[in-house]
Amino acid sequence: MQETYLRYQTTEPAIIHSLKAYLTTILTRLCLDHLQLARRKREQYMGPWLPEPILTGELPEAANPEKHVETEESISLAFLVLLEQLQPFERAVFLLHEV
Structure with a gap:
């Protein structure tokens, strides 16, 4: 909401034809950007990459x-x-x- 208000304050009033539509558009786009960022963060693994385990003994079925x-x-x-x-x-x- 704060980001929407800040963007509204920096826009010239003559450009805005419908305040409700303008605010709805800003808020919708900010929400979509936030969801895209959350999806990208989930796709990136942040932990350390561990090597594959090395088999040191005989396999039980062998x-x-x-x-x-x-x-x-x-x-x-x-x-x-x-x-x-x-x-x-x-x-x-x-x-x-x-x-």
């Missing part, structure tokens, strides 16, 4: 391939059980989102 296969099979089975419990239209929507 150490135990049987456990890896067992986990994969249990996930597949759980997925099939989930699909069986869904209604046909829910199943179609779910499968479309997975593709």
Whole structure:
């Protein structure tokens, strides 16, 4: 509001045809500028960039391939059980989102 008033004070009265329209235009443009600035600030990451973690040990599934296969099979089975419990239209929507 203060910025709107300051801009109004610096404008010659002869230029303003409709005070209500003029003030509304100034305020609207200031609000849009403020929203654009907030969006740009959110897009910029301000924290420190951390490097990717370095794998120092063996991966658990590489150490135990049987456990890896067992986990994969249990996930597949759980997925099939989930699909069986869904209604046909829910199943179609779910499968479309997975593709």
